[in-house]
């Protein structure tokens with residue numbers, strides 16, 4: 635593994651909507667944005683703040699200032715705030731363009747220039763949305779929520795790409811050549827919550843706290859119990875992952891698993907055979923740990 639391989643690039647974004655009906659506390663929003671920006675500044679990081687029109691209007695000076703400090707001030711929209719239905723993905727192209735461009739005008743009034751980054755309320759979109767964003771001059775955004783199946787919010791993203799990609803001009807869940815870069819939220823592709831409608835994702839919000847605590851508690855339990863972790867996963871093909879696991883928890887805690895018939899057992903096996911691990915470590919994963927666990 636080279637130093638270049640070990641650099642982690644990530645995008646930290648926050649929707650700023652304290653003046654929306656759910657919070658309706660402009661002062662709290664100002665403190666939150668100031669606090670987040672200060673933390674990012676202290677670490678030398680830059681964040682993306684996706685702001686609804688009424689927050690921009692309430693705190694124009696603050697957002698102009700954090701933009702000068704190098705943070706991105708992007709654009710977030712909830713159509714209901716403009717008198718439309720809540721979910722943008724319900725609308726055809728003309729109405730979507732009208733909703734977004736009306737709100738953009740208000741952004742320009744305060745910031746002096748149009749936003750380039752975009753985030754849609756409820757990640758509600760349809761196949762018209764990306765071409766409209768590109769047409770209105772947006773260059774990138776966080777519109778998708780890979781794995782989400784929420785038709786009641788017109789927010790269906792099953793199978794959408796997990797990683798950054800150019801959007802497709804005609805199909806929202808495919809990568810394409812539209813001049814708009816989609817930066818999806820980070821999700822755990824192997825989890826489901828909300829009755830199976832949504833994968834767990836790296837979202838810091840009270841409603842999700844119990845899920846994060848659940849994951850943390852589970853990990854703590856797994857690690858403290860000396861339990862074994864099975865290697866089967868579609869993602870164990872990721873370079874360095876099995877090796878990383880062996881380094882983190884020790885090869886004596888990893889157990890070969892195939893998850894067959896979901897995955898192809900010989901391929902799962904080959905991943906261990908060809909891992910950059912010692913022969914002893916491979917023997918532990920493939921044989922000795924099982925002998926110990928099952929008292930064979």
Ligand SMILES: [Zn+2]
Pocket residue numbers: 649651710712754755756
């Ligand atoms: Zn929102």
